[in-house]
Amino acid sequence: MSKIAASAKIHPMSFVEDGAIIGENVVVGPFCHVGPKVTLHDDVQLVSHVVVLGCTTVGKGTKIWPSAVIGGDSQSAHHSAVDTTLVIGENCTIREGVTMNTGTVEHGGTTVVGDNNLFLAYAHVAHDCRLGNNIILSNNVMLAGHVTIEDRAILGGGSAVHQFTRVGRQAFIGGLSAVSYDVVPYGMLNGNPGILSGLNIVGMTRAGIERAEIHKVRRAYKQIFEGEGNVRANAAAIREEYLDCPQALEIIDFIATANDRAISSPNRGK
Known part of the structure; x- marks a missing residue:
């Protein structure tokens, strides 16, 4: 009954x-x-x-x-x-x-x-x-x-996410994007294939993250994705530098977590 x-x-x-x-x-x-x-x-x-x-x-x-x-x-x-x-x-x-x-x-x-x-x-x-x-x-x-989608992520219309892929907290996925690899927290991804195009600064600001903290996260982002080594090695190398910045540390730890998919970057997919 x-x-x-x-x-x-x-x-x-x-x-x-x-x-x-x-x-x-x-x-x-x-x-x-x-x-x-x-x-x-x-x-x-x-x-x-x-x-x-x-x-x-x-x-x-x-x-x-x-x-x-x-x-x-x-x-x-x-x-x-x-x-x-x-x-x-x-x-x-x-x-x-x-x-x-x-x-x-x-x-x-x-x-x-x-x-x-x-x-x-x-x-x-x-x-x-x-x-x-x-x-x-x-x-x-x-x-x-x-697929794993973390808190406060926004996915634009018509976007598609590949199986076993992670989209990090407060990431932004542009409309019609193809998400083939993991997207770091606060990342912004656009295109098909999807390319990491920076940080979701607007979303971070709306979430109340202070400007000084955002600058730290931007610096960490550049060190990770523009450094001489690979993404995982670069992230591991700077971890101690950002122990006082939870947002940067979140990105670093996200990258360090093992997964079946690689990490989206400004170059991956080109």
Whole structure:
């Protein structure tokens, strides 16, 4: 049997399958389909024509717009019949036609989306992705499987991110860019193939980072990407110099973390 809170409002033209858990003040508009293993936490709103499937949890206050399909099976060629999960955080806005898939057994089985994220029309979040908080995916952004997007990153319309790639905190990806390699925190990437074109100074300023700190980060960026050695060696060589600058240290540690993808740079892709 479904567990539906008394204050929930479910339109008579929608179908909520037995087993679904529906929280307080949830609104399910007309022509929606909610699967038997779905949990909609308090104050979730499905505007209309929304499909929520699989072992999917939608966090408090999230609003999902028409034609979105949330919690569908992964599109991996290796997808098995075993149930996997999708966890969406609180206060997300998921606009028209957005698709989000559950994880795969081979890689932990869970796709995770954090809080306060904005997904514009027809964005796609593939299996096993890990998304932080306060992220914006503009229209038609495509995330392949196993992508990691850190807090406050912004991805411009039509950009595409290769599988297993990381996009660092507060990075900015220009519209129609192809992200084939990891993008450092605060980095700005544009083009196809994507080229690192500097730092997201506007975003750093809006985040309240002081001008003196921004100058330190710019200096570290130049040492890393314009130095004589390779990117990883340059970053390691200057780490002690920036122990008092958390933003620069964040970039250095991001580069030092092992990953299947290389690091985007001003030269990579040319």
